[in-house]
Structures are given as C-alpha cells and as structure tokens.
Amino acid sequence: MAAAAAAAPPFAAGDSPPPTALLLPRTTTTAGAAPAPRRSSASSRLHLLLTAALAVATSYLLLILPRTPLSAAPAPAAAARAQVKLEKPVVILISSDGFRFGYQHKAATPHIHRLIGNGTSAATGLIPVFPTLTFPNHYSIATGLYPSSHGIINNYFPDPISGDYFTMSSHEPKWWLGQPLWVTAADQGIQAATYFWPGSEVKKGSWDCPDKYCRHYNGSVPFEERVDAILGYFDLPSDEMPQFLTLYFEDPDHQGHQVGPDDPAITEAVVRIDEMIGRLIAGLEERGVFEDVNVILVGDHGMVGTCDKKLVFLDELAPWIKLEEDWVLSMTPLLAIRPPDDMSLPDVVAKMNEGLGSGKVENGEYLRMYLKEDLPSRLHYADSYRIPPIIGLPEEGYKVEMKRSDKNECGGAHGYDNAFFSMRTIFIAHGPRFEGGRVVPSFENVEIYNVIASILNLEPAPNNGSSSFPDTILLPSE
Ligand SMILES: [Zn+2]
Numbered sequence: 001m002a003a004a005a006a007a008a009p010p011f012a013a014g015d016s017p018p019p020t021a022l023l024l025p026r027t028t029t030t031a032g033a034a035p036a037p038r039r040s041s042a043s044s045r046l047h048l049l050l051t052a053a054l055a056v057a058t059s060y061l062l063l064i065l066p067r068t069p070l071s072a073a074p075a076p077a078a079a080a081r082a083q084v085k086l087e088k089p090v091v092i093l094i095s096s097d098g099f100r101f102g103y104q105h106k107a108a109t110p111h112i113h114r115l116i117g118n119g120t121s122a123a124t125g126l127i128p129v130f131p132t133l134t135f136p137n138h139y140s141i142a143t144g145l146y147p148s149s150h151g152i153i154n155n156y157f158p159d160p161i162s163g164d165y166f167t168m169s170s171h172e173p174k175w176w177l178g179q180p181l182w183v184t185a186a187d188q189g190i191q192a193a194t195y196f197w198p199g200s201e202v203k204k205g206s207w208d209c210p211d212k213y214c215r216h217y218n219g220s221v222p223f224e225e226r227v228d229a230i231l232g233y234f235d236l237p238s239d240e241m242p243q244f245l246t247l248y249f250e251d252p253d254h255q256g257h258q259v260g261p262d263d264p265a266i267t268e269a270v271v272r273i274d275e276m277i278g279r280l281i282a283g284l285e286e287r288g289v290f291e292d293v294n295v296i297l298v299g300d301h302g303m304v305g306t307c308d309k310k311l312v313f314l315d316e317l318a319p320w321i322k323l324e325e326d327w328v329l330s331m332t333p334l335l336a337i338r339p340p341d342d343m344s345l346p347d348v349v350a351k352m353n354e355g356l357g358s359g360k361v362e363n364g365e366y367l368r369m370y371l372k373e374d375l376p377s378r379l380h381y382a383d384s385y386r387i388p389p390i391i392g393l394p395e396e397g398y399k400v401e402m403k404r405s406d407k408n409e410c411g412g413a414h415g416y417d418n419a420f421f422s423m424r425t426i427f428i429a430h431g432p433r434f435e436g437g438r439v440v441p442s443f444e445n446v447e448i449y450n451v452i453a454s455i456l457n458l459e460p461a462p463n464n465g466s467s468s469f470p471d472t473i474l475l476p477s478e
Helices: 002-007 019-023 041-064 110-117 134-143 181-187 223-235 253-259 264-286 345-356 445-455 469-473
Strands: 090-096 120-122 192-195 244-249 293-298 304-306 311-313 328-330 335-337 367-371 390-394 399-401 411-413 427-430 438-440
Touching: 090 134, 090 264, 090 445, 110 264, 110 293, 110 427, 134 181, 134 445, 181 192, 181 244, 181 445, 192 223, 223 244, 223 264, 244 264, 253 264, 253 411, 264 293, 293 445, 335 367, 345 367, 345 390, 390 399, 445 469
Parallel strands: 090 244, 090 293, 120 438, 192 244, 311 399
Antiparallel strands: 120 427, 293 427, 304 411, 328 335, 335 390, 367 390
16 A cells, blocks of 8 residues: 555646646647658658548547547537426535545446436536535535635634634624525525525525525434425425525445445445435426426545555654644644744745655655645635635645554545545536536536526626536527
8 A cells, every 4th residue: 555655756846737637638739830741752652541541540439439528518509408397497406425436336326327327427527626625615516616715715714813713513604705506596586495505504695594495404314304305395386496406415425434435335325325316306207397307416525545554743843843733723634724923934834844855754745835825726725814824735545643643543534635536526417408418528616606507597696617617518598
C-alpha cells in the first residue's frame, strides 16, 4: 500500500490541470498550420494509400467505439417529450450522500440503471466543489455558487469577525448567502417542497419553510417514509402540487466513513438506495406521472479509503513551528489554520512547508500548505473572509492529526481536492427534458442550478454556472 503511494509523487511541479480540462478535447486546428513539405510522386501515392487506409480504420473504430461524446455536445436535435398528465414542469432533486461515482456498478442497481438507460448521465460523474464536504456541496448544487460565494465554506467554522460558530444545525439566514432554488421558486410564485437539504430550513426571500412543504431535519426518519411523503405531493390538487422537490438520503456516506468505499456494507447501502429509487419510480408510475417528472439523482461528493499509515502529525513540525491546537479550525482532510494576528502568515506557511519537506516528518511530503490566495485558482477557495488564511491540502487518502495516538483506524473520508476522481459523485437525470441513453461530459455541480431553473422556467439568480450550460444538456422545451 505504501509502495503504491510512493510510486506517484503527491504533488507534481505546478498545479494539476482543472479536472474539466482533462475531459475537453484538444483542439487541433489545421487552419494556419504550416503547409506540409512537398513529396515525390511515389511517396505521395504511398501517403495517399496510407491516408485512405487510416480513414477506413478510423471510421470503423468510430462505429465500434461506444458513443460517449467527449466534448460539450451541441444541444440535442429532438424536442422535449410532451407531458401527458401534469400541466407544469416538475423536478425532483435527489441526493444520496457520499455516493461515489462508480458505486452504481457495485451491485445490480436496476432502478438507477433504468434512469441511466432512459436518461442523461455524466460520463465520469459529477465534479464536486472544493472542499468536497457535505454542506458546502449541497448548497453549491442548490445555489450554483462556489462556497466562497455562498458562504458555507465548511461543515463547521467560526465567523472571524463576530466569533459566532456555524454548525450543521445553524439555520440563521446570515450564514446562508446566495439564492437557493427553493427561494428562486418561491420568489417567482412556484411552489417548492424540501424533504431535507442543507439550507432548506433557512427563511429567506419568499421562502419561510412552511410546514406543509418543508421538513425539519431528522436523520431517524426511515427512507421509505421520505419517499412516500414526496409521492404524497402528487396526490394534491394541481394548484397545490409543488414543482420543485428535494429528497435526501444520508447513505452511503454514513457507511463510507466507517468502513471505506470497498466494503460489502457499501454494496448493501447502494442496493438500498436503488430500492428507494425503485419505490419512487413505482409510486410515480402508479400515479401515471413518471414520464412527466424530471428526476435528477446526484450525490454531494465521493469517498476514499483512509488507513493506518497514511497520517501526518502536526506536532512533528515543532522544530520548525509549534502549532497551537486552537489555531487549527478544521483538521482533516481540510486543514484550515488561523494563527494569532501578530504572526506573519507567509512565515507560518514557509516554516510548515520546510518541515513537511525536510524528510524528517513522517508522510510530510503528502501534505502541502498554502496561503489561501495561493491555492490553485480552480479550487475557488480564497474570496471569502470566512475562509481561514492558511489551508493545507493532503494527498488523496492521507489524514492529518495533532499528535500520534495508539488508535489504528481504517475507514473513509472526503473533503480532498476535487480533482481526485475518488471525490466524484453521480449525475443521473430522467424525464421529459432529458434525452434517453445520453452521456454527457462530466461537469461541476454549480451548473445544476441553471439546469433546474431552465426546466422550471425560472429567472436564475446570478451564479457561478454557465448560462449556456442548460442548452447543452436539456432537450429544447416544446
Ligand atoms: Zn461524509
């Protein structure tokens, strides 16, 4: 295990390219290229023959290769399927927490695969925002904003000005910036219903989390009850029926933390999520509305195995700098540090990196410290006063602890750099606005806000998604 980790240097010189750039085709422009050198006629004929042979081989390859578009595909030619029973467009946005991309192949997941087969999905998954944590990502999906803009920069953090502390049960509007979809909908006279989603209990704009349409978080509610409540909304008279609905499941994140991504417990959790998707589909079919509803199944982030020897201990940096525990606002995998005001921040970063690179700190080479403004810009993790000034990025699967202990735990974690494939999750969408059997290039979850706004004919609030993105993924409305 250690040998495999040592094979690849944790941080190559310079930043890794943005994950989306890896998926984009290299544009090979021929225009303006230098003219080919002239050849003799014999070599020209040979060249022609070779070119023809290559062309035949290429077209054959194109025929046998799976038709996975690698570039941002143009809008599909077909139009949206006409809705049969429902008069208005409807979106159900479902999150399965910690559903790492690839889990859908861990077991037979017939219901999820029905959505994939007859719907549109992201080729190599949905790219989360950094930090790849639950609250920042759910709120990015709902607002189309990076955490530096929507304000939920971690699952818990202090406000450096007021000293107040944000936790996952903070519902005061002051923490939650931006405009989530349920607010956009309510402000424009569209009924929304939330069965759990980070931020949904916050009163904002015209959204006051009404009892009939907004559930207060309670992790002990059985998944079946959540699905059945969503189905119940489709029994309401059409003027009371919500057009935007959220549904949230804590699994398989819960199991992922305990046992890591490759344990049979994950397979069981994935099967159970598939059963819930099946229950939802069956309920919508019974009501004759399954083909009328746009179902969007996503996760917030992935999961990577963490184990015994992949640890960095901050107290081993003492010969370079003695870090006090109360400077460390979040430890792992997102290491966030705010030293006292009288200390030089660049000095703290330099001393930490010197120690980490000295070869004398165990696994020091797998952690690198940054002033937040020096983080790779693709992480979009600098422009908020809430983000602590010093951020550490551990290599995939490494964890940071204050000091060595006897515990020897294996499990799973997320929160790492969003360039790691292990942090990716799923995007699977099915309904009248999604072409069947279509696979689109992977994209960042901040694009989803505009997609849903477009389906519901809502004027989107300003956000970090691209305004042209919905046209690349949706069938044109009738
Ligand atoms: Zn988690």
